[in-house]
Amino acid sequence: MQAGSADLATLGQRIRHFRGERGLTLDQLGEAVGLAGSQLSLIENGKREPKLSVLGATASALGVELADLLSAEPPNRRAALEIELQRAQAGPLYGALGLPTVKPTRGMSDEALEAVVGLHRELQRRASEAIATPEEARRANTELRERMRRENNYLPDIEALAEERVRASGHRSGALTHREVSVMAEQLGFQLIYVNDLPDSTRSITDLANGRIYLPPASIPGGHGLRSMALQAMAHRLLGHERPSSYAEFLWQRLEINYYAACCLMPREASVAFLSEAKREKRLAIEDFRDAFGVTHEAAALRFTNLGTSHLDMTLHFLRVAGDGALQKGYENDGIPLPVDVTGSIEGQWVCKHWSARTAFDETNRTTENYQYTDTPAGTYWCATQTGRTDAAEFSITVGVPFNQAKWFRGRETSLRAESRCPDESCCRRAPSELASRWAGQAWPSARLHSHVLSPLPSGTFPGVDDAEVYTFLESHA
Incomplete structure (x- = not known):
């Protein structure tokens, strides 16, 4: 049985948090639960999903309840920031920039981490404003x-x-x-x-x-x-x-x-x-x-x-x-x-x-x-x-x-x-009672879907415009 209900990033942060409180190294905790330190490191970094038996052994070795490990709450503010940064850098918005990922280390101050996460939030906010979702439009x-x-x-x-x-x-x-x-x-x-x-x-x-x-x-x-x-x-x-x-x-x-x-x-x-x-x-x-x-x-x-x-x-x-x-x-x-x-x-x-x-x-x-x-x-x-x-x-x-x-x-x-009595539905939207009684529950029309209702406009410099096509066009005519 897998611990699929737990968010892997949060789970890893909670294991790291409790391990740090106990003063244990990766190898020491790994030895206690039957894993190599490198395997435990993958779990702590949210890159591997542990079996439930491993989670149980880890909770026992750390002296906590299994429910404490599986909690959806980050163990502290620092962990919450690291998780947010990890998710932001894994998303398509950051991936489109072609920049390397930043891995927070122990030497990175909380202030520096706050600044980096803040930049990601602003990037996301601006992208959200620029794109024309149906609701926004x-x-x-x-x-x-x-x-x-x-x-x-x-x-x-x-x-x-x-x-x-x-x-x-x-x-x-x-x-x-x-x-x-x-x-x-x-x-x-x-x-x-x-x-x-x-x-x-x-x-x-x-x-x-x-x-x-x-x-x-x-x-x-x-x-x-x-x-x-x-x-x-x-x-x-x-x-x-x-x-x-x-x-x-x-x-x-x-x-x-x-x-x-x-x-x-x-x-x-x-x-x-x-x-x-x-x-x-x-x-x-x-x-x-x-x-x-x-x-x-x-x-x-x-x-x-x-x-x-x-x-x-x-x-x-x-x-x-x-x-x-x-x-x-x-x-x-x-x-x-x-x-x-x-x-x-x-x-x-x-x-x-x-x-x-x-x-x-x-x-x-x-x-x-x-x-x-x-x-x-x-x-x-x-x-x-x-x-x-x-x-x-x-x-x-x-x-x-x-x-x-x-x-x-x-x-x-x-x-x-x-x-016209609209918006009263009896004006023109409601079928006559004789037709309704005859066909209610007997009709199943296939609706024509207007795709633009569901699709946001592409988020180029100008909504709906392909920047690459525009620049290629200008270059060809320059």
Whole structure:
């Protein structure tokens, strides 16, 4: 029978502790229990698991109970530190550094040992902050959403910076051109270069040493995606970003660069003028805003949330919902009851089946926005929803407002109206009683697992980015 229930490192430390108290050498104790001193040394160092008979003989030789040897508590503070150091150096985090292990000796002071263990703790803490586990990502995302809700999704300093840089490019009206974006890069000392071999884990790479911003190629060079990616890369420099020290800081930096790009593509002054006129004429429409500035529907919808409260005096909400009904992005300051989990996170939660964000998938005409009024426990809301599709799946983009603000929008005359009682499960989540009684206990579906829910982002310098691929890419283009 093996002493498998005892932690080997702690067990070894306790044997060494009691042996030291008794003034016995390794050879003396080994002789008493029928082991060579070298074998006993392996046990004390946690590298060999002794048989229970050997443990019994060792306890008798030391004059202690077997339970004293098998206790999970280190015998003293020094032993606890040595055990912690041993475990830290055996872990993958220290192993990845390629450094030799440090073995504490009798001559190493407790203070020196404390310092070494403290360094390992700090190394582990920083690694834990840098990696984006699902729990960490959801918590950070929830905190960021609450922060932007308090700010009405409006960042005036970035608005002013973007307005200044757009004017400096020579832009005056209409959609920001690809040439004007290139001028903005040149004014910062960068050249835009389009390549076919960007690492899969990146959208763009900025070569600070040689003043280059690498972007993927596109069939339409002036397209919204490339302009936006270039502007985001520039934003890191303009906003003085340093390497993120935590996933929360990484998310904030990403929000800032996205915000800056949107401000450049849809400048505040021109956008507010366009939207204010549309509001006066009671013909606000996200699709018109989108087409006026040559951006995607999602970009226009998100930009509308930046300006809607601060410049148009209205509260509103935004949703991006996957074809299966899962909420991918969401913002609200109008009180609409977004689906949340117990932590307050909305990402991945199912939107009510009666909301237009989901009913729009059933519409045959998907070329224009779909309009709907929805009665909810928090009041009645009017929504405009546009559906779209990526290579992977379909999605919907929704912008909505409380009932009394629908008068400013085109589509307010819709007769389509629905009722939602969510989060009450009887609304759309609970099966009719007749079906439930017939099939409960008779169905066993095989669920589709979304692997990103379980997988943390790799912990490179930037979450999710393979440093080795980035450096190899830069070297090949230098």
